[in-house]
Amino acid sequence: MEIGAARAGDRDEVLDLLARWYDDRDFFARYHHDPAFRDDLCLVARDNGRIVSTVQIFDRTVSLGGHHVPMGGIGSVYTAEEFRDRGIASELMRLAVETMKREGFEISLLFAERIDFYERFGWQAVARQFTALLGTDGIALPSHFNVDRFESDRDLEKVAKIHREYSGQFDATAVRDDPCWRGNLRYAGNPGEYFVVAREGANVTAYLRAMRFHGFPMVMEYGYVPGAIDAMIALFANVGIAAARKPANGEIAQQASDILAPEGADPSSMLVTHSAHDPVLEERLRQAGCFIAHHEDQFYMWRVLNPHRLAARFAIEPDAAQARLFELVENSRALFWTADRF
Numbered sequence: 516m517e518i519g520a521a522r523a524g525d526r527d528e529v530l531d532l533l534a535r536w537y538d539d540r541d542f543f544a545r546y547h548h549d550p551a552f553r554d555d556l557c558l559v560a561r562d563n564g565r566i567v568s569t570v571q572i573f574d575r576t577v578s579l580g581g582h583h584v585p586m587g588g589i590g591s592v593y594t595a596e597e598f599r600d601r602g603i604a605s606e607l608m609r610l611a612v613e614t615m616k617r618e619g620f621e622i623s624l625l626f627a628e629r630i631d632f633y634e635r636f637g638w639q640a641v642a643r644q645f646t647a648l649l650g651t652d653g654i655a656l657p658s659h660f661n662v663d664r665f666e667s668d669r670d671l672e673k674v675a676k677i678h679r680e681y682s683g684q685f686d687a688t689a690v691r692d693d694p695c696w697r698g699n700l701r702y703a704g705n706p707g708e709y710f711v712v713a714r715e716g717a718n719v720t721a722y723l724r725a726m727r728f729h730g731f732p733m734v735m736e737y738g739y740v741p742g743a744i745d746a747m748i749a750l751f752a753n754v755g756i757a758a759a760r761k762p763a764n765g766e767i768a769q770q771a772s773d774i775l776a777p778e779g780a781d782p783s784s785m786l787v788t789h790s791a792h793d794p795v796l797e798e799r800l801r802q803a804g805c806f807i808a809h810h811e812d813q814f815y816m817w818r819v820l821n822p823h824r825l826a827a828r829f830a831i832e833p834d835a836a837q838a839r840l841f842e843l844v845e846n847s848r849a850l851f852w853t854a855d856r857f
Contacts, residue, residue, distance in 0.1 A: 727777070
């Protein structure tokens with residue numbers, strides 16, 4: 516068995532292997548739009564030249580305690596069924612840790628159900644909260660906001676600024692420069708993304724990104740400028756009405772329904788998102804008539820890769836780096852948007 520980094524010519528074979536997982540090759544192919552994608556961060560195991568197992572490292576930077584910290588995300592972990600239980604995935608995980616350390620990543624994140632497997636390699640599960648929002652379809656839409664579909668050429672700079680200033684307040688959110696934003700717009704929504712903005716005159720004051728995810732309408736990212744919380748509420752109402760497939764006028768409303776409640780799917784009055792980081796927004800949603808329920812998820816795993824470098828950022832001792840990381844990422848003010856998933 517040969518273990519090592521993939522080569523550029525291996526991309527199709529890796530995708531063919533991953534397609535056996537969800538029977539959806541395009542789900543994994545979309546990450547080639549990621550400007551940080553590198554073949555040498557895609558690790559593979561070969562049996563007689565055939566790729567039978569893979570692990571991908573996703574190059575990300577996240578906000579952490581006021582610092583921008585290089586993070587290696589672990590995803591696309593898959594072994595062909597006939598080659599399982601031979602320790603191949605374990606070898607790839609050990610190589611992934613070595614590779615991330617060598618490449619300068621300071622921390623790592625992965626999402627998994629096999630908690631005990633990843634714990635063997637140093638990751639620890641962290642509790643995080645998803646939110647179920649009920650009743651957004653009953654919010655009265657304020658008339659002074661113009662709800663409009665996002666257009667990259669017109670809106671990206673304004674939306675990116677809101678993302679920097681809103682999401683940048685919270686730990687664990689991904690940092691995006693312009694190439695990262697443009698790549699994210701191509702791979703985050705799969706198969707479709709509903710991206711809407713609220714305008715007050717010429718200004719974009721809030722934005723929201725949603726898709727249908729595991730059968731539910733998922734608000735996978737949002738943000739608003741200070742003082743524009745009503746604009747944010749208006750966007751939740753817009754998406755809630757569409758997801759419940761309630762009668763609404765206009766092309767935008769129809770496009771939202773096509774994505775969030777497509778023909779043949781059960782309409783839903785429940786939106787799934789993150790909101791615990793923003794108690795002011797939650798209170799305003801309650802005042803608007805929404806019911807909010809938090810659901811704890813423990814399939815969110817972090818680890819420190821370079822305790823010396825991480826400790827230097829916070830002026831602490833290296834043996835305190837692990838505790839500092841988990842203090843920050845397990846806090847209710849931390850979140851990692853679904854739009855940045857890998």
